[in-house]
Amino acid sequence: MDGSGDSVVLEAVTRHYGSGDGRVTALDGVTVRFGHGTFTAVMGPSGSGKSTLLQCAAGLDRPTSGRVVVAGQDLGRLSERKLTALRRDRIGFVFQAFNLMPSLTAEQNVALPLRLAGRRPDRHTVRQGLAAVGLGERARHRPAELSGGQQQRVAIARALVTRPAVLFADEPTGALDAGTSREVLHLLRTLVDRHAQTLVMVTHDPAAAAHADRVLFLADGRVRDELTDPDAGGVAARMLRLEASC
Template structure:
């Protein structure tokens, strides 16, 4: 069997034996326990599990927002443990996109200005054509001059997705991206995310508690007690629910 290197070109993110513990009184509590996972280029992975299973910690370690207690994380060929704080900040800024449940848009800025904000914060002059392309990719080319208060919740989340994509990241991390949306609007955002993966070969890792959202992914990783307990490929809502019930029954 051929073992692929951790920085192989077909893999955007690799976690190898990643653990993350937090102080708890005189001891420590493990949020992640020896987690190993690969996220291939141009794939859509959903991460699910009971409350406290380690989903958000996995995302934060994979995205370089937290450093693991032990183990190795490789993003876009870069071993995060080998990066200084400055280089890690630059990697997150240039090669990693984030979409959260809260849209986190600046209310005084237009959609176009919100999308351009990561470029300005990086000290780069925004390419207006690139910003407009990002808005067009999420179906909001005609809303470039609108401020968040003039947009629906779904449109605001689309702006947030465009903002995350404008730097052409190696991987897009989404933490409950439809959690603040109604069911219909949430489905629209999920269709958009699926299109971004299929049309632009974007790597996407999404934490969710919603089986219907997870069913939009290529595969689902199930966590419990800080470990990967199961995996499902080509999911549908019923199979996701069934796996979650088995997982919860075994905990």
């Protein structure tokens, strides 16, 4: 598996926690690839390994065995310093909690990853990022002056400011109402379709997963099923079948 044309490749990835009788297998020999410019949703029952898969794929956690390649870089061969630099420059993160700095404006929040990397933010680039998520007129507003959906849009703009090879989203609509969730998911879909952004999203919501190109279903640390061109009804049916078999 050379990973050519893929933004992320996991090859026979296993992750154990603990030892002896208390050892827990969070991932059990997972092999999967995420192609450039694709949108993949990851679903599964609680404890299925979704979060661990995301953390290993994003370089936040090192697998017990197996191989993870992101943007052509084998993460297992990188020092902690180089791994930190790769996460900062080539990987974007969006979480359920927006994690914005309350004392900073939207513009300053978006520019923060560049400042932390020791790079002087280009104001035009930052403003472009906010405009791309529909917040060009809210650059000087602080998080408390924005709705939940607008705050998540700022978080997405912040994640994209370094032009990452892949964007990982962990329940990005979990704190939003149904209407706002649809707006954010439409934005994520647009990033994939218009800008060839690679996107991997963990979700529990079949309606959210239906925005993806494919859905991976995990159970007991293994990929148990896959659905391409999903719709919400098909995703919900697969989840019911998966949960019944666990």
